[in-house]
Amino acid sequence: MPKLWNDTIEAHRNAVRAATLDAAADLVAEHGPAAVTMSQIAKATGIGRATLYKYFPDVDTILTAWHERQVRSHLDELTQVRDRADPSERLDAVLTAYAVLSYQHPRFELADSLHRAAHVSQARQHLHTLIRELLVEAGSTGDLRTDVPATELATYCLHALGAANALPSKAAVHRLVAVTLSGLRR
Amino acid sequence: MPKLWNDTIEAHRNAVRAATLDAAADLVAEHGPAAVTMSQIAKATGIGRATLYKYFPDVDTILTAWHERQVRSHLDELTQVRDRADPSERLDAVLTAYAVLSYQHPRFELADSLHRAAHVSQARQHLHTLIRELLVEAGSTGDLRTDVPATELATYCLHALGAANALPSKAAVHRLVAVTLSGLRR
Numbered sequence: 001m002p003k004l005w006n007d008t009i010e011a012h013r014n015a016v017r018a019a020t021l022d023a024a025a026d027l028v029a030e031h032g033p034a035a036v037t038m039s040q041i042a043k044a045t046g047i048g049r050a051t052l053y054k055y056f057p058d059v060d061t062i063l064t065a066w067h068e069r070q071v072r073s074h075l076d077e078l079t080q081v082r083d084r085a086d087p088s089e090r091l092d093a094v095l096t097a098y099a100v101l102s103y104q105h106p107r108f109e110l111a112d113s114l115h116r117a118a119h120v121s122q123a124r125q126h127l128h129t130l131i132r133e134l135l136v137e138a139g140s141t142g143d144l145r146t147d148v149p150a151t152e153l154a155t156y157c158l159h160a161l162g163a164a165n166a167l168p169s170k171a172a173v174h175r176l177v178a179v180t181l182s183g184l185r186r
Numbered sequence: 187m188p189k190l191w192n193d194t195i196e197a198h199r200n201a202v203r204a205a206t207l208d209a210a211a212d213l214v215a216e217h218g219p220a221a222v223t224m225s226q227i228a229k230a231t232g233i234g235r236a237t238l239y240k241y242f243p244d245v246d247t248i249l250t251a252w253h254e255r256q257v258r259s260h261l262d263e264l265t266q267v268r269d270r271a272d273p274s275e276r277l278d279a280v281l282t283a284y285a286v287l288s289y290q291h292p293r294f295e296l297a298d299s300l301h302r303a304a305h306v307s308q309a310r311q312h313l314h315t316l317i318r319e320l321l322v323e324a325g326s327t328g329d330l331r332t333d334v335p336a337t338e339l340a341t342y343c344l345h346a347l348g349a350a351n352a353l354p355s356k357a358a359v360h361r362l363v364a365v366t367l368s369g370l371r372r
Contacts (some may be wrong), residue, residue, distance in 0.1 A: 160292055178333075
């Protein structure tokens with residue numbers, strides 16, 4: 001087959017995959033993960049059940065793929081925040097963005113098995129490295145405490161800011177970021 | 187039956203229950219939660235399988251009871267630390283003890299379902315209250331920041347110190363406590 005034809009098929013497949021993940025996420029948000037079936041997902045996506053099975057063997061695989069996409073998009077967002085920010089405000093900007101993401105996307109119910117999935121520990125590692133590098137960079141300008149290794153400070157930041165998903169408002173999230181940042185200072 | 191006899195039976199039952207929980211926890215630590223059976227637990231406890239079923243219907247119930255006992259004993263420990271400490275060092279002492287507990291007892295593998303159990307959210311609430319009250323008490327002596335409500339600071343403390351279970355050494359745990367505490371100061 002000509003390359004163009006293959007590209008078209010590939011684009012179509014990607015669109016079906018993306019629409020399936022969106023539909024599944026909506027259904028889970030509405031009914032909870034235990035109540036969602038392949039038939040419902042097929043219907044909501046607007047494709048046949050048999051077609052859906054050509055893409056995904058079961059609901060869990062769909063939700064894992066959705067979660068993987070979600071995690072990747074959050075990492076991309078944080079990387080963009082870092083790249084856009086002024087060097088002197090980079091750490092602040094990334095930590096704030098991370099806290100806001102934690103606030104807006106609390107771990108959802110079926111997250112237990114997902115949170116053990118390989119893509120999650122990779123993403124967590126990636127995020128830890130991103131924060132650690134920002135801390136090293138900020139440390140070189142002299143504003144941060146030097147009595148604690150950057151890798152431990154990164155672990156502290158990620159845990160402390162994870163509290164955002166338990167907070168009642170965005171104002172509280174910004175206060176949390178301020179408290180966490182002041183723990184990092186000399 | 188005379189009261190003494192009832193007391194003896196009750197004491198015996200409690201001892202069997204406690205021994206069962208210990209045996210189950212050891213087996214889980216060794217083989218992982220999925221591999222543990224009622225027969226193994228009965229054998230390790232030194233009682234018959236039929237007797238074990240008089241106490242607990244299944245492995246999950248045993249592990250939940252074990253976890254409940256564990257959580258309660260940690261809360262008791264923290265309360266004792268608070269009561270024994272000098273008022274001026276109370277917050278520091280309790281936060282340190284909590285971080286050390288998180289370091290020594292990382293959430294174990296089957297914790298997913300347990301962490302949704304009612305006793306866990308009660309314990310978390312209890313712990314949050316304990317920390318919040320210490321923060322209010324410490325705040326009245328003027329050393330703490332006043333721009334953030336005590337309830338939010340308590341949420342911050344618990345999350346930040348939860349990082350202890352990801353740290354490599356006790357020295358790192360103490361550095362984490364120092365960082366977390368400095369986030370609380372003016």
